[in-house]
Amino acid sequence: xxxxxxxxxxxxxxxxxxxxxxxxxxxxxxxxxxxxxxxxxxxxxxxxxxxxxxxxxxxxxxxxxxxxxxxxxxxxxxxxxxxxxxxxxxxxxxxxxxxxxxxxxxxxxxxxxxxxxxxxxxxxxxxxxxxxxxxxxxxxxxxxxxxxxxxxxxxxxxxxxxxxxxxxxxxxxxxxxxxxxxxxxxxxxxxxxxxxxxxxxxxxxxx
Numbered sequence: 001x002x003x004x005x006x007x008x009x010x011x012x013x014x015x016x017x018x019x020x021x022x023x024x025x026x027x028x029x030x031x032x033x034x035x036x037x038x039x040x041x042x043x044x045x046x047x048x049x050x051x052x053x054x055x056x057x058x059x060x061x062x063x064x065x066x067x068x069x070x071x072x073x074x075x076x077x078x079x080x081x082x083x084x085x086x087x088x089x090x091x092x093x094x095x096x097x098x099x100x101x102x103x104x105x106x107x108x109x110x111x112x113x114x115x116x117x118x119x120x121x122x123x124x125x126x127x128x129x130x131x132x133x134x135x136x137x138x139x140x141x142x143x144x145x146x147x148x149x150x151x152x153x154x155x156x157x158x159x160x161x162x163x164x165x166x167x168x169x170x171x172x173x174x175x176x177x178x179x180x181x182x183x184x185x186x187x188x189x190x191x192x193x194x195x196x197x198x199x200x201x202x203x204x205x206x207x
Contacts, residue, residue, distance in 0.1 A: 002059075010161035011182040012047045013192070020059045022066060024116045026124050034123035038066070038116025045109040049100050065096050065113035073117075080139065081121035085114065154178060161185050161199065165206050172207055 001021045008015035020040040027033050042058035043050040078084035097105045158180045185195040
C-alpha cells in the first residue's frame with residue numbers, strides 16, 4: 001500500500017514523498033496462517049540506492065527483495081525464524097547487490113525488506129507452538145538481556161528539515177521536552193553545514 005505523506009520528509013540529504021506499507025501472508029503445511037506488516041524506507045536503508053533511482057523505482061527494488069525472500073522460504077521448514085533468516089541472508093544480500101547495481105549495498109536494505117516477512121514468521125511460529133505471551137517468544141539465551149522493565153517512557157518527536165516552526169513550537173507547548181532534529185541537509189559539505197547551523201539556531205531562538 002502506497003501511503004502519501006502530508007509533505008516531503010527530509011533526512012539523510014534526501015526527501016521522501018510516500019511510504020510503502022507491505023503486507024505478507026504465510027500459511028504452514030497444516031493450514032495455520034499469519035500476516036506480517038512492514039514499512040519500507042529506502043532512504044533510511046541505503047541513501048545511495050535512493051539517490052540513484054526514482055523514489056518509486058527504489059521502493060520497487062526493495063519490494064522485489066521481499067518477493068525473492070518469499071520464493072526462497074516457500075516449502076521450507078525451520079526451527080525458528082532466526083535460523084531461517086540466517087539461511088537466507090547471504091543469498092538475498094548477493095541478489096540485492098546485483099539488483100541495485102551497488103556492490104557496497106548496506107545490509108539494512110535487505111533487512112528492511114524482510115521486516116514484514118520476519119513479523120509473519122514469528123506470528124506463525126507462535127501459533128504453531130501455542131505461545132500467547134510475547135516474553136515467552138523470546139529465545140531463552142536472549143531473555144536475560146531483555147529482562148529489564150522501565151517504569152516510564154518518553155515520546156521523542158522527529159523534526160525533519162522542513163517541519164514548519166509553528167508545528168515544532170506546538171509540540172513544545174504539548175509537553176514534548178526532547179526532540180530529534182534531523183541534520184545533514186542536501187548540498188555540499190559547506191552548504192549542508194550552513195543550512196544545519198541556521199536550522200538549529202532558528203529552533204533554539206524560537207523555543
